[in-house]
Amino acid sequence: MKNIPLDDVDHVDRAVLPIGTDYPAGHVLDWHEHRRAQFLYGATGVMVVDTADGTWTVPPERAVLIPPATLHRVRMLGVSTRSLYVEPGAVPWWPARCTVVDVPPLLRELLLSAAEFPVDYSVAGREGAVATLLLHEIAARAPLPFHVDIPASDDLAALCRAYLDSPDAGVTNTDWAARTALSERAFTRRFRAETGESPAVWRARARLLAAVPLLRTASVTEVAARLGYSSPAAFTAAFTRAFGLPPSRFGASRTTHRV
Incomplete structure (x- = not known):
């Protein structure tokens, strides 16, 4: 899915919803929150994510894990994102605070592939397997120190x-x-x-x-x-x-x- 608001598809019965979005330079997503956890990958550009208790700078080719129901703001600097919106029950291991992580080649290719899925992708076939593998790859990532409290x-x-x-x-x-x-x-x-x-x-x-x-x-x-x-x-x-x-x-x- 590309350039689709999460609210339009949040009701869909999929544990993982991949959405790719292109943003104009300097765009700000003002304070908001999602019911789902978010894996926000900057395929290009730099993102700055603010919450009440910290600021996370996300360099190119990195991503930030945003916990569900976390009020946050994102400043986009030449960014094209590939996001995963994940049902909280599917990721009990998700961090309680925002966390910047590296995105190695396999994870990047999985994200790019998933962004092409239809909203009602098959969970029993290849697309479902990719969604499952994405969560395994994300769980294996280690935090990077790109933040201040x-x-x-x-x-x-x-x-x-x-x-x-x-x-x-x-x-x-x-x-x-x-x-x-x-x-x-x-x-x-x-x-x-x-x-x-x-x-x-x-x-x-x-x-x-x-x-x-x-x-x-x-x-x-x-x-x-x-x-x-x-x-x-x-x-x-x-x-x-x-x-x-x-x-x-x-x-x-x-x-x-x-x-």
Whole structure:
């Protein structure tokens, strides 16, 4: 199925509903939720998924598992998606929070094939076997670290979301503490209690996540300068430590596949 709203087919008696959707650049799916679990694969482009408690950046050729009944927003940056909407009872192992995962070649080909199925595909034949195999392949995926947590309190959450929108290497703990009318020590203690990280570590990770969409259209050197790194080498080292791959692997020339 292609470019069909989930609401039009959610009633269909299939544990797995595959839907492919093409989005214009910069499209935002505003806050919404699905009754079903969702496996959202970006065949092209970059997605940023927000929930109340975190932000997940989904590089090209990766996917995000979104739990059922989870309020979320998705920003699409040049994205063509292949989604699976799955009955919760069919996937009791589904994570309770959004999770970014790799999509190896077999899983990618299964997703592309499933997107061509009719809504009432046969569960007894090849199409049903592909749907079953898709769930086995997804269950075998390991989480990737492309996210930051968002604090529960409104004032800290606002600081973090503003920083994600416009990362600034010059921002300090002193700056953030002043905006919350706390001492730097009290602010840092409270931030760590809500996120499990110090504010400085959180900001460093947020800057690296911001690099992922920028790398679609800019060079490593350009992205390093834009995000305030002292050199491309320093940026590359930090990015590789955080994500296990160098930023050069996320350029547009490295992420083009048929969809």
